Amino acid sequence: MGSLDELGAAIAKVAEGVNGSTVGVGNRWRGGSGIVLEKGKVLTNAHNLHGDEVHVSFIDGREADGKVLGVDSDGDLAVIGVDTGDTTPFGWGDASSLGIGAPVIAIGNPSGQGLRVTAGFVSGIGRSFRGPRGRRVAGAVEHTAPLMPGSSGGPIVDTDGRLLGINTNRLGSGFYQAIAADPALKAKVDALSRGEEPQRRRLGVGLAPSHVARHLQRAVGLPERDGLLVREVEEGSPAEKAGIAEGDLIVEAGGKAVTSADDLFDALAAWTNGALAVKIVRGSEERSVNVSA
Numbered sequence: 001m002g003s004l005d006e007l008g009a010a011i012a013k014v015a016e017g018v019n020g021s022t023v024g025v026g027n028r029w030r031g032g033s034g035i036v037l038e039k040g041k042v043l044t045n046a047h048n049l050h051g052d053e054v055h056v057s058f059i060d061g062r063e064a065d066g067k068v069l070g071v072d073s074d075g076d077l078a079v080i081g082v083d084t085g086d087t088t089p090f091g092w093g094d095a096s097s098l099g100i101g102a103p104v105i106a107i108g109n110p111s112g113q114g115l116r117v118t119a120g121f122v123s124g125i126g127r128s129f130r131g132p133r134g135r136r137v138a139g140a141v142e143h144t145a146p147l148m149p150g151s152s153g154g155p156i157v158d159t160d161g162r163l164l165g166i167n168t169n170r171l172g173s174g175f176y177q178a179i180a181a182d183p184a185l186k187a188k189v190d191a192l193s194r195g196e197e198p199q200r201r202r203l204g205v206g207l208a209p210s211h212v213a214r215h216l217q218r219a220v221g222l223p224e225r226d227g228l229l230v231r232e233v234e235e236g237s238p239a240e241k242a243g244i245a246e247g248d249l250i251v252e253a254g255g256k257a258v259t260s261a262d263d264l265f266d267a268l269a270a271w272t273n274g275a276l277a278v279k280i281v282r283g284s285e286e287r288s289v290n291v292s293a
Contacts, residue, residue, distance in 0.1 A: 007119060010159050014105050015117040017161045020087045022154050024057035024112025025080070026050065031111035033154030034080065035166065036087045041193055042066065042080040044153035045168050046073045047132050056082045057112025070192030074135040074200060076168055077179070079192040090155060093162030095141060095180035098122050104143050104164060105157050106176070110150025120145030129169040129177050134207070134261050135200075139184075140177040141165045147176055155181075201268040201276075203291060204237020205230050205244065210259055213249055222284060226259040227251040230280075242291040244280060251286075252279035 025034040025048045032048035034056065042056060054066045066082030098104075102122040109115050124142035131137050143156060147167060156165045156178050165178030166185075179185060191197075213229040227249040233240045244250075250258050253267035254276055267276065275290035 011105055011117055011119050014157060014159065014161045018090065020059045021090050022107045022109045022115060024109045025153055026055060026111050032150050032152045033108045033110060035155050036084050036089045037189065038089050040081060040084055042082055043189055044078050044080060046071050046076045046078045048153050049078055054080050056080065059115055070195050070197050072188060072192060072198050074131050074133050075137055076131045077188060077192060079189060090163040092181055092186060093158050093164045095164045095182050098125060098141060098164065103159065104145055106145035106147055106167060108147050108151025108154040110148050116148055118145045123175060127177055135265050136262060139180050141180050142175055142177050144174060146174060201271050201293065203239040204234035205239045206232035207261065225249065225251060225281060228258055228264060238291045238293060242289045244289060249281040250278060251281055
């Protein structure tokens with residue numbers, strides 16, 4: 001039992017050392033967790049937000065209303081400005097030093113319902129997942145520490161309580177993915193704290209993947225073709241202004257074939273000046289449109 005006792009002691013030590021630094025975000029029915037990174041500022045996942053005003057719950061029972069300072073919806077990050085009182089912020093660790101098998105401790109405060117602290121091991125590094133808008137978030141740390149629903153936005157830390165990542169994406173079979181705490185993340189958080197949100201090009205469409213498009217093409221007797229099916233178009237969006245409509249199939253963007261969401265996001269990332277050439281198929285007719293920012 002020696003090793004289990006040592007593990008329990010390590011978890012208890014971390015829980016005591018960072019007590020209060022993990023907060024609840026939202027209410028009991030909708031929300032997640034967050035991390036006090038510096039006085040007056042809390043980091044959480046963008047998907048935990050539901051409006052500009054945010055309710056924050058502290059472990060000592062104190063509650064406060066915060067204001068969103070900056071959001072990166074694609075990267076699933078948000079910084080909240082709120083009175084953190086005398087709460088000690090987390091110190092930054094070094095996620096780049098993590099390897100498979102490294103021990104991690106996960107902390108959550110689901111919607112302010114109380115601190116949960118568990119332990120696990122790194123099961124994968126350099127993983128990726130899709131953010132709320134479908135863009136791929138790369139460089140994630142995959143681990144096995146069990147977490148309750150509402151724990152996203154909380155941290156994984158090392159045995160000294162230093163921040164290694166922000167729990168973000170729940171996988172099946174007890175695995176979780178955390179955005180790695182590295183210099184790139186710190187730079188993003190600092191920018192969001194100043195209200196500097198990333199400006200990424202977007203079409204303003206809702207999409208269905210290629211296999212859905214092929215299924216529908218078979219159903220109506222059209223030739224099968226790879227591409228992304230447009231399921232909705234935002235009013236006033238660049239796509240609407242260019243004439244892209246619901247039911248169109250996007251097959252090319254920026255001169256390159258589009259067979260997956262990543263292909264389209266790559267084309268949008270490479271789009272700098274002028275218009276973006278987009279090729280669509282409407283029914284059996286192929287058309288080219290120019291999308292302006």
